[in-house]
Amino acid sequence: MHRTRVKICGLTRIEDVHAAVDAGADAIGLVFYPPSARCVTLERAAELVAAVPPFVSVVGLFVNPAEALVREVLAHVRLHVLQFHGDEHEADCARFARPWLKAARVRAGLDLLEFNASHAGATGILLDAFVEGYGGGGRTFDWSLIPSGLNRRRLILSGGLDADNVTEAVRRVRPWAVDVSSGVEVEKGIKSAEKISAFIAGVRNADG
Numbered sequence: 001m002h003r004t005r006v007k008i009c010g011l012t013r014i015e016d017v018h019a020a021v022d023a024g025a026d027a028i029g030l031v032f033y034p035p036s037a038r039c040v041t042l043e044r045a046a047e048l049v050a051a052v053p054p055f056v057s058v059v060g061l062f063v064n065p066a067e068a069l070v071r072e073v074l075a076h077v078r079l080h081v082l083q084f085h086g087d088e089h090e091a092d093c094a095r096f097a098r099p100w101l102k103a104a105r106v107r108a109g110l111d112l113l114e115f116n117a118s119h120a121g122a123t124g125i126l127l128d129a130f131v132e133g134y135g136g137g138g139r140t141f142d143w144s145l146i147p148s149g150l151n152r153r154r155l156i157l158s159g160g161l162d163a164d165n166v167t168e169a170v171r172r173v174r175p176w177a178v179d180v181s182s183g184v185e186v187e188k189g190i191k192s193a194e195k196i197s198a199f200i201a202g203v204r205n206a207d208g
């Protein structure tokens with residue numbers, strides 16, 4: 001039986017790292033995009049990573065970053081996976097010799113099969129809503145836009161998920177993983193342990 005993996009993104013507090021991993025999250029996301037209210041400093045990121053137990057992935061999130069920024073973060077923070085959430089091309093993402101995710105900001109007319117093929121080196125494609133500010137918008141997109149031919153082992157469903165819609169989302173899309181930020185928060189960057197637990201319970205409900 002497939003166990004849908006879970007990434008909790010946009011953490012800024014150690015207690016939220018503990019809440020996420022204790023609830024069964026497979027990955028946590030740290031935002032290194034300064035315009036985001038969830039952006040963390042290198043020092044805070046290193047503190048958060050130190051609180052992550054073995055076998056939980058740490059994902060570093062960037063939006064159209066300068067190469068130097070990514071290299072500076074990698075020099076100070078133990079990231080397992082890079083996530084690029086802007087307009088990056090494959091070469092922009094692959095140059096760091098780390099597993100990387102490419103986010104697609106989904107809207108009608110975006111050919112997701114072509115998008116997937118143009119980022120073939122990605123370890124996964126994260127499908128998010130097309131929102132102002134690139135991501136973290138708390139908005140869903142039309143899941144019927146996801147082509148059946150998209151390899152589900154590469155698909156991470158994101159965008160406006162929460163405990164109320166994630167069971168239906170997983171049952172309809174059957175992604176490899178789901179990703180959430182706003183749906184488990186009390187305010188941007190401040191997560192709720194109760195919402196995290198309810199979200200993961202909703203995922204497990206769909207897994208059967």
Ligand SMILES: O=C(O)c1ccccc1NCC(=O)[C@H](O)[C@H](O)COP(=O)(O)O
Binds near residue numbers: 009010036
């Ligand atoms: O989280 C942010 O502030 C953010 C800002 C700019 C680009 C991406 C961002 N987050 C990336 C994520 O992976 C979020 O989890 C994803 O966009 C879903 O967010 P939400 O709809 O709030 O669950």
